[in-house]
Amino acid sequence: xxxxxxxxxxxxxxxxxxxxxxxxxxxxxxxxxxxxxxxxxxxxxxxxxxxxxxxxxxxxxxxxxxxxxxxxxxxxxxxxxxxxxxxxxxxxxxxxxxxxxxxxxxxxxxxxxxxxxxxxxxxxxxxxxxxxxxxxxxxxxxxxxxxxxxxxxxxxxxxxxxxxxxxxxxxxxxxxxxxxxxxxxxxxxxxxxxxxxxxxxxxxxxxxxxxxxxxxxxxxxxxxxxxxxxxxxxxxxxxxxxxxxxxxxxxxxxxxxxxxxxxxxxxxxxxxxxxxxxxxxxxxxxxxxxxxxxxxxxxxxxxxxxxxxxxxxxxxxxxxxxxxxxxxxxxxxxxxxxxxxxxxxxxxxxxxxxxxxxxxxxxxxxxxxxxxxxxxxxxxxxxxxxxxxxxxxxxxxxxxxxxxxxxxxxxxxxxxxxxxxxxxxxxxxxxxxxxxxxxxxxxxxxxxxxxxxxxxxxxxxxxxxxxxxxxxxxxxxxxxxxxxxxxxxxxxxxxxxxxxxxxxxxxxxxxxxxxxxxxxxxxxxxxxxxxxxxxxxxxxxxxxxxxxxxxxxxxxxxxxxxxxx
Numbered sequence: 001x002x003x004x005x006x007x008x009x010x011x012x013x014x015x016x017x018x019x020x021x022x023x024x025x026x027x028x029x030x031x032x033x034x035x036x037x038x039x040x041x042x043x044x045x046x047x048x049x050x051x052x053x054x055x056x057x058x059x060x061x062x063x064x065x066x067x068x069x070x071x072x073x074x075x076x077x078x079x080x081x082x083x084x085x086x087x088x089x090x091x092x093x094x095x096x097x098x099x100x101x102x103x104x105x106x107x108x109x110x111x112x113x114x115x116x117x118x119x120x121x122x123x124x125x126x127x128x129x130x131x132x133x134x135x136x137x138x139x140x141x142x143x144x145x146x147x148x149x150x151x152x153x154x155x156x157x158x159x160x161x162x163x164x165x166x167x168x169x170x171x172x173x174x175x176x177x178x179x180x181x182x183x184x185x186x187x188x189x190x191x192x193x194x195x196x197x198x199x200x201x202x203x204x205x206x207x208x209x210x211x212x213x214x215x216x217x218x219x220x221x222x223x224x225x226x227x228x229x230x231x232x233x234x235x236x237x238x239x240x241x242x243x244x245x246x247x248x249x250x251x252x253x254x255x256x257x258x259x260x261x262x263x264x265x266x267x268x269x270x271x272x273x274x275x276x277x278x279x280x281x282x283x284x285x286x287x288x289x290x291x292x293x294x295x296x297x298x299x300x301x302x303x304x305x306x307x308x309x310x311x312x313x314x315x316x317x318x319x320x321x322x323x324x325x326x327x328x329x330x331x332x333x334x335x336x337x338x339x340x341x342x343x344x345x346x347x348x349x350x351x352x353x354x355x356x357x358x359x360x361x362x363x364x365x366x367x368x369x370x371x372x373x374x375x376x377x378x379x380x381x382x383x384x385x386x387x388x389x390x391x392x393x394x395x396x397x398x399x400x401x402x403x404x405x406x407x408x409x410x411x412x413x414x415x416x417x418x419x420x421x422x423x424x425x426x427x428x429x430x431x432x433x434x435x436x437x438x439x440x441x442x443x444x445x446x447x448x449x450x451x452x453x454x455x456x457x458x459x460x461x462x463x464x465x466x467x468x469x470x471x472x473x474x475x476x477x478x479x480x481x482x483x484x485x486x487x488x489x490x491x492x493x494x495x496x497x498x499x500x501x502x503x504x505x506x507x508x509x510x511x512x513x514x515x516x517x518x519x520x521x522x523x524x525x526x527x528x529x530x531x532x533x534x535x536x537x538x539x540x541x542x543x544x545x546x547x548x549x550x551x552x553x554x555x556x557x558x559x560x561x562x563x564x565x
Contacts, residue, residue, distance in 0.1 A: 009523075011245045014290060016236060023249065024232045031256050032228045038546065039224060039266055040216025041170045043161055044105070045131035047154040048076035051123035058121050058152040060133060061090070062143045065117040070109050072134040072162055075101045077181050077190070080128025086116035090148075093120055101128060104181045105214065106171035107163060118148070130155060134162040166431070167439055168546050170216060173429040176268040180219035183209050183268075191379050195395070196402045200316035200373045201270025219268040226272040227265025231256050233279045234503060238510060240286050241471050246523065247510050253530060254506040257537040259544035260425075260445035264496060266545075267428065267441075270317050271499050277314035278324040278500055281307050282478070285328050289335045297350050304332075304354065305361050312366030316373050319399070320500060323482045328362065330477060406491040412564075416486035419498035420454045420505065422447070424562040426494050429546060437548040442565035443496055444544060448533045453505035456512035463515070475511060478504030 008019055049058050062068075065088050079101035085093035099110050099121065112119075112135070119135065133155045135143040142162065147153040163170045172180055182194040183206040194202065208221040231252050238251030255261055265272045284307035291300055311328055314321030336355075340347050374392055378385040386392050414424040425444035432438050457479065464472035482501040486493060513526045542549045543557060543565050554565055 009246045009249075012243055014240050014243055016239065020235070020239065020245065020248070023245075024235050024252070027235070027249075027252055027256060028228055028232055031231055035224055035228060035262065035266060038169060040168070040218075040220050041163070042212070042215055042217040044170065044213070044215040045074050045154075045158045045161055046213050047157055048129040048131045049151060049154045050076070050078070050129045051080065051082075051126065053126055054123055056123045058130075058155055059118055059148040060135070060145050060152055060155055061118045061148055062116075062135060062145055065115055066143065067115050067138045068112040068119070068135050068143070069138055069140065070111050070113075070136050071119065072107055072109050072132075072136070072166075073099065073101070074107050074131040074133075074162075075104055076129030076131050077104050077184055077193070078127045078129045079104055080126070081124040082128065082130070083122040083124050084110070084112075085120040085122065086112070086114055087118040087120065088116060090118050093118070098124065101130075103172055104177050105184070105219075106177075107166040109166070132156070132158055132162060134159055165433065168216070168429050168431070168441060172216075172219075172268070173441070174267060174269075174426075176219065179205060179270055180209075180214075180268040183219060184214050186377060186379065187214075189379065196399055197270065197318050198316045198370060198373060198399075199377060200313060200369070201273040201318065203373060203377065204273055205268065205270060216268075220266055223268060223270070223272040224265050226276040227261060230261070230265075230272070230276050230279060230503075233276065233283055234506070237279065237283050237286065237503075238507070240283070240290060241474070241507065242510060242514055244514075246526075247514055250513060250526060250530065251506060251510050254449050254509060254533065255503070257533050258446045258449050258502070258506075259537060259540045260422075260443055260450075260495075260499075260502070262541070263428065263441055263443050263544040264499060271496055274314055274317045274321055275500050275503070277310045277317060278321060278482075279503055281310035281314060281324050281328060282331075283307075284310065285331050289331065293339060297353065300350075300354065301357055301361075304358060305365070308358075308361030308365045309369070311362065312369035315366055316370045319403075320482075320497070323485065323500065325362070325366070327477060327481050330481075331474075332358065403491055408492060410492055410494070412494060413492040414495055414562075416483070416489075416493060416497070419483070419495055419501075420450065420457075422450050422495065422563075423560060424495065425565070426496060427564050430565070432551075433548070436550065438551045438554060439546045439548050440543055440554055440565045441546045442543050442563075443494075444540065444563065444565065445502075446533055446536050446540060447559070448529065448536045449506065449509065452512075452529065453509040456508040457505065459512045459515065460508045463511070471507075471511060475504050475508050479508070 082099040084096040084099055086096050087093040096114060102108060135145060137143055145156045147156050178194040179202055182192045183202045185192050186203060186206045187210045205219060205222045208218040212218040234255045235248045235252035239245060239248035284303045288300055288303035307328060311325050314324050340351055374386040378387050386395055412424060412426045418424060422445055425442050427442050429441040460472045460475050463469045464476050479501055486497060513529060516525045517523055543554055
């Protein structure tokens with residue numbers, strides 16, 4: 001048995017075999033199970049009272065006048081301010097205070113601390129929406145409520161969904177307030193709120209919402225699935241690059257056990273879709289480059305087609321996907337020169353066909369995806385619908401102007417050169433509870449992976465210069481193209497902008513481990529590193545997952561001055 005396992009571990013070759021598929025399925029299932037645990041509630045209020053005009057009101061009542069300590073409110077896709085009025089008899093109402101809705105699709109508490117039988121909410125501004133209102137008595141027990149009319153009915157029709165406590169499990173956090181909201185608006189044919197990125201990622205995010213309703217589980221589902229698939233892509237790319245199964249497993253394990261990847265994938269944004277599409281585009285280009293010259297033309301063209309297809313999907317998710325296009329361009333022309341120029345090599349008819357098809361695959365297909373995602377779903381425009389070319393040009397100018405002139409500040413912004421060492425992770429979410437526990441979600445990576453990759457990159461650079469190693473050059477290309485352009489960007493930036501670079505950094509660590517294994521003719525160093533990676537993943541997981549823990553546990557892992565969680 002051990003001999004068989006050792007043979008499987010050390011088997012060479014780039015071809016994906018049955019054993020590889022089984023290993024990938026196991027890894028994906030294991031990661032998939034724990035990544036879906038506590039991803040988010042699968043139920044949430046689905047009906048909302050919308051306030052299209054100022055002074056529009058809704059009223060709910062309890063059976064008898066009683067002391068009300070607070071009310072718990074669930075907001076919809078539009079936030080607004082609401083005046084709170086109380087009444088004992090339903091005729092004379094007295095102003096209490098103002099409810100300031102602070103987020104979309106989120107629960108929040110408002111103090112009442114007064115006797116009342118009727119609670120009335122009056123819109124202080126237009127377009128706000130509320131999904132549910134629960135009142136509590138002096139013992140913090142929910143009161144029985146009824147609506148006074150049909151307009152107020154959406155506020156009390158799903159009271160069984162009011163959570164015991166407010167958390168990320170039932171409310172939006174960080175940039176979900178933009179992306180998840182926009183995905184919901186797409187499903188319901190509403191004008192899109194978030195327009196500063198192309199629509200494809202949000203359209204994908206909208207699919208589970210359309211099927212399952214607007215719930216935290218649904219708006220995070222697409223990103224988490226993409227995060228799961230990234231593990232399989234890392235495995236395949238690892239085998240293609242390093243030509244041995246053990247390095248494919250190592251590459252996949254690094255992605256599987258990285259807490260940044262875990263936290264980012266489980267949040268309802270589109271960065272995971274971007275990275276998955278980018279990796280797939282590179283994978284198909286690697287497939288093309290590794291095919292023999294006598295491979296049937298249609299098979300080579302198929303790889304190029306899918307490479308262009310996924311590159312187009314990356315660009316239609318975020319403009320940073322253009323970096324993938326540059327990587328593919330450099331890889332393609334390197335391969336073209338290497339195989340068609342030099343002694344004994346000649347230009348063939350197939351090469352001409354490939355060049356012509358590449359204009360279609362890498363220009364036509366991405367443009368079709370990008371433009372089509374707007375024209376098929378026109379509500380994604382800024383201040384206008386995208387129904388013609390001029391509107392799309394206006395939209396493109398709007399995106400560019402937004403990102404090039406953005407002057408907003410944020411407490412967790414960081415400089416591009418600090419990202420590899422995780423000098424300042426993004427603190428996505430925190431909640432403190434009366435029982436003394438804290439839930440926190442930080443976009444912090446596994447220190448063993450991130451810091452180890454930084455050291456490994458030094459060796460990769462050495463190998464690229466001294467040995468002119470192709471894999472080392474590939475890794476440097478990926479890191480340079482996806483990371484160094486941020487040197488010229490002046491707007492606020494965050495650690496998650498390093499996400500597209502992370503797979504190449506992981507490949508750098510695999511590259512160094514492979515070199516050590518070959519130099520000392522043992523896998524013990526690799527095993528020790530993977531063990532440390534696993535231990536640190538387990539230790540940092542509560543910090544990246546939102547698991548309720550004692551604050552002293554979280555504070556222990558603040559290893560750098562800028563690590564806030």
